[in-house]
Amino acid sequence: MGLSIRNWHLHWPGGAIEGWIDSERDQWPLWVPVAVGAGIVTWELQGNGALWAVTGLCAALILIAYITGRQSSLMAIIKIAAFCFLAGFLAIYFRSAAVGTPPLKKMWIGEFYGQITKVEHITARDIVRFELATGGHAGLPEKVRVNLDAEKYRPEFTSGAVIRMKARLVPPAGPSVPGGYDFARRAWFDGLGATGTILGNVTLYRPSSHKPTLGNVRRALSAHITSQLPPGSGSIAAALATGDRGAISDDDAEAMRNSGMAHLLSISGLHVTAVVGAIFLLMSRILALFPRIALRFPVPLIAAAVAAMGAIGYTLLTGSEVPTIRSCVAALLILAALAMGRDAISLRLVAFGASVIMLIWPESLAGPSFQLSFAAVSTIIVLHESRWMQNFTRAGQQDGLIRKMGRSIVILLITGAAIELILAPIAIFHFHKSGLYGALANVIAIPMTTFLVMPFEALALTFDLVGLGAPFWWVTDISLRAILALAHGVSAAPGAVSMLPVMPQWAFAAMILGALYFGIFRRRARYFGIPLFLIGLTAMITAPYPDILVTGDGKHLAVVGSDGKLALLRDRAGDYVRDTLRENAGVKAEPVAITDWPGAQCTADACVITIDRDGRRWNILALRSRYYIPSMELAVACKRVDIVVSDRWLPRSCKPKWLRADRESLAKTGGLTFYLSNAFSGPRVESVVAAGHHHPWIIAGK
Structure with a gap:
């Protein structure tokens, strides 16, 4: 009877939950960064207005759990989760308030003084980019970014110099259409209030009094590397050594993205790991050669300390971008674990690193770099900690050399396929496309980069000090040429790139939560994450393809055909606009002119476009010239169509049957996406501002 009384709680639902919690007790700490991230995501979705609701809810949960569940594991988890959730929300709330800069209200043209704080040479576009501290001169934001033609650049324009210029400045651009890249968000957290172009020449008002900085060293090193190699391989080599990607051509960058190898161009985990691993191994071997040192001092600890300094130095040299800092923090944690004799690679270490990054740079959670890097590392750990992978690895311990190599290749392919499966939804959510052959390409590219390119480039730079670097540069060049050839070959392969339209946010959240649930838990309950992911x-x-896209300025309209083609109102649209519209529509083919659309009738001033969807005919009037159209004539034309799109103000007499998108209305809504085929909810339209009306960079820009 006593036994049944003690264990009765295991037979009711609450007791079953407590039993399940206890069975997974070692895994619960891994949910800490998930709870922190949930708080950050809540701010992203609701903005500052949710502060008191979130604070009150979390405080109430913590208080209730503390009072009622001192001996309950469930209440303890609720208490910790609420605390971490609140910590994440407050981290990004205060970070936004501390660094956020209200954007310029409207376009500004004039002369001003600015002190250069950063110089970036973008040789692929033949421009030099300055970040300037204006000191609020002429009522401008404290920090702006401007582009200068490369031919007008002078060596005296270095960090710390004060220059005088005339420039055209505009507010940082938000998404041109719903789901597009939001530069305004990045500018807000970078403290950037305006961007623009320098008009005419620049006058040096006061030269820099700063001593040579790492930025100067980085630029000099990039220039030296590009001078030793041909343009294609030289630009990649410079990116690997200094993080300077400005010299990479658009074709090479696109090929690297489409082949799933773009991560090689961003200094992150792979590069920092290679540097740290090489330094740690080299120092360990060197110290082991001296018995007096090896017997008296802890060699792993000394090697780890030197490798840590190398990681910090490499991070500073490459510009201290957030992905590099994140990788450096992870490398330091791994080195600390090695020095203490702990397991260096584990999900707990990843969870700790993710929590630290999110609390210091909470805005990085929403970026693809954070998501891709931590998802890749976590996938590798989960896969290689699985029982069947460990059995497969152990089964080959007695194999010969050939069989071991074959087994290693199989493991690499399985790992690459698993990573692609997890990373593809993230890439499609952010970029609306994903390379399908990335696993195969990276099986070749990653070892080449780690064991050939980076070591030989380091040797070349070292031996250049005595003028003997040529042989090492030759090997580096050959290796990089092979990687670029692989990227272009994979990118050009049939079906190499999968493109999809903008997916629902809830679908992305379901995949992430399903993957986390499956990856974190260890018992059978983990398999409930699979249907959620599916x-x-x-x-x-199955996300619907849009039928019409309109950019926020009203100048560009794209019509998506049922055959997968895209037609543009202005066939002279720039590459950025064309790519943005094509990617958000999920269309691979190059856009065509609207005049080639079967249902379009165009003049020099306007086009009337006919679209048939679900048995209904839609008529769209799109204006594309600046010439005056008589009001009565325009009113009659508007009355005959369902939608009117214009980049100028239209008179009130222009009243289409459904919607008018002119300069006045688009200033309030931003870009628009029309879904005309929807059997469940009927036709609908989504706008940029509606999706992010609570964001402080949008509120401050109004």
């Missing part, structure tokens, strides 16, 4: 995956694959 539900999100299905919603991603």
Whole structure:
């Protein structure tokens, strides 16, 4: 009877939950960064207005759990989760308030003084980019970014110099269409209030009094590397050594993205790991050669300390971008674990690193770099900690050299395929496309980069000090040429790139939560994460294609055909606009002119476009010239169509049957996406501002 009384709680639902919690007790700490991230995501979705609701809810949960569940594991988890959730929300709330800069209200043209704080040479576009501290001169934001033609650049324009110029400045651009890249968000957290172009020449008002900085060293090193190699391989080599990607051509960058190898161009985990691993191994071997040192001092600790300094130095040299800092922090944690004799690679270490990054740079959570890097590392750990992978690895310990190599290749392919499966939804959510052959390409590219390119480039730079670096540069060049050839070959392969339209946010969240649930838990309950992931995956694959896209300025309209073609109102649209519209529509083919659309009738001033969807005919009037159209004539034309799109103000007499998108209305809504085929909810339109009306960079820009 006593036994049944003690264990009765295991037979009711609450007791079952407590039993399940206890069975997974070693895994619960891994949910700490998830709870922190949930708080950050809540701010992203609701903005500052949710402060008191979130604070009150979390405080109430913590208080209730503390009072009622001192001996309950469930209440303890609720208490810790609420605390971490609140910590994440407050981290980004205060970070936004501390660094956020209200953007310029409207376009500004004039002369001003600015002190250069950063210089970036973008040789692929033949421009030099300055970040300037204006000191609020002429009522401008404290920090602006401007582009200067490379031919007008002078060596005296270095960090610390004060220059005088005339420039055209505009507010940082938000997404041109719903789901597009939001530069305004990045500018807000970078403290950047305006961007623009320098008009005419620049006058040096006061030269820099700063001593040579790492920025100067980085630029000099990039220039030296590019002078030793041909343009293609030289630009990649410079990116690997200094993080300077300005010299990489658009074709090479696109090929690297489409082949799934773009991560090689961003200094992150792979590069920092290679540097740290090489330094740690080299120092360990060197110290082991001296018995007096090896017997008296802890060699791993000394090697770890030197490798840590190398990681910090490499991070500073490459510009201290957030992905590099994140990788450096992770490398330091791994070195600390090695020095203490702990397991260097584990999900707990990843969870700790992610929590630290999110609390210091909470805005990085929403970026693809954070998501891709931590998802890749976590996938590798989960896969290689699985029982069947460990059995497969152990089974080959007695194999010969050939069989071991074959088994290693199989493991690399399985790992690459698993990473692609997890990373593809993230890439599609952010970029609306994903390379399908990335696993195969990276099986070749990653070892080449780690064991050939980076070591030989380091040797070349070292031997250049005595004028003997040529042989090492030759090997570096050959290796990089092979990587670029692989990237272009994979990118050009049939079906190499999968493109999909903008997916629902809930679908992305379902896939992420499903993957986390499966990856973190260890018991059978983990398999409940698979259907959740599949539900999100299905919603991603079946996401509807838009029928019409209109940019926020009203100048560009794209019509998506049922045959997968895209037609543009202005066939002279720039590459950025064309790519943005094509990617957000999920269309691979190059856009065509609207005049080639079967249902379009165009003049020099306007086009009337006809679209048939679900048995209904839609008529769109799109104006594309600045010439005056008589009001009565325009009113009659508007009355005959369902939608009117214009980049100028239209008179009130222009009243289409459904919607008018002119300069006045688009200033309030931002870019628009029309879904005319929807059997469940009927035709609908989504806008940029509606999706992010609570964001401080949008509120401050109004």
